[in-house]
Amino acid sequence: MTQQPRPAERRPANDGPRAAARNRAALVAAAREICAEYGLDAPLSAIARRAGVGQGVLYRHFPDRTAVVSAVLEENVRQVEQAAAAEDADLAGVLGVLTWHLTESAAFIGMLHSYGARSRSDTPSYAPALSGRVERALRGHLPDGHRLAAVRGDLAIAVAMVAGAVTGPTREQREHRALAAWRLLGAEVGPVRPFEG
Known part of the structure; x- marks a missing residue:
């Protein structure tokens, strides 16, 4: 059985576009570090991990390796x-x-x-x-x-x-x-x- 949040408990605010902009900036910064080390074949999973986001977030911003690089x-x-x-x-x-x-x-x-x-x-x-x-x-x-x-x-x-x-x-x-x-x-x-x- 799932627990319903009590009125006093608040869910974290959805930052919407601000979170998307932060995630993209974090992904580019992480990609810069990973690509500096690995070159054009940098592992996308390592970029997402370094940015602190899931691979789904990476693909929302960059459809493929070419876009990231x-x-x-x-x-x-x-x-x-x-x-x-x-x-x-x-x-x-x-x-x-x-x-x-x-x-x-x-x-x-x-x-x-x-x-x-x-x-x-x-x-x-x-x-x-x-x-x-x-x-x-x-x-x-x-x-x-x-x-x-x-x-x-x-x-x-x-x-x-x-x-x-x-x-x-x-x-x-x-x-x-x-x-x-x-x-x-x-x-x-x-x-x-x-x-x-």
Whole structure:
């Protein structure tokens, strides 16, 4: 027999849209952490667990893995674009922000590497648009005559090459390898840090 709540006992208030917004924010934050570690194949169950919600809540906000990863990568790309749009922006500064994101997120590496290094049929559906935005942000700051501006597509390949080089168990090792790769490509990199606009 189920007990009926007594009048003095109140059920928790239904926060409706506020709870949905909190859940989505928690899911994106958890997905960022899990995708940073596991890359593009991050387990959705781990994301839901880290966010403190059930998988049903995850699927209410994101119908599939592509939607979750796109939401996470959107923030990475937005920061690169913001760095490029800053008043005092230059190529070295934008590359510093891009490199920071590469050293922090296996998913970001995977997206940029897959877009530049594989055939279009192997590329995740969200990669062309997001990678294209990164390329446009960088291209706007390439000096005339820079070797990465010589042939269309070279910049995307260069970013993919650097993304492929960003390996190592520590952030410092990944940053060292990324900076070495940029140096080999003739690109100067500014301070490696997130964009703080």
